[in-house]
Amino acid sequence: MPNSWRKSSRSTNxxxxxxxGRVESGAAVRDSKAPDAGYFTTTADQWRLFVTAVKAGRFEG
Structure with missing residues (x-):
């Protein structure tokens, strides 16, 4: 489990x-409105590719 969590700058209230959050193998992601619901993890390579795709606008409608 991550030691600390950072809220995305894209999140709203x-x-x-x-x-x-950072984990040994990469990153952990959770819904900040429901932190007890759990989280999923990705490898460092998966996280890097995801962030690159988001920055390139690949998930925008």
Whole structure:
């Protein structure tokens, strides 16, 4: 489990609330509105590819 969580700068107070934490193998991601619901983890390579795709706008409608 991550030692600390950081809220995404893209999160809002009412929706789209995501927190990211560092784990040994890469990153952990959870919904900041429901932290007890759990989290998922990714490898460092998966996280890097995801962030690159987000920055490139690949998930925008």
């Amino acid at each position: 009412t929706d789209n609330c995501v927190e990211v």
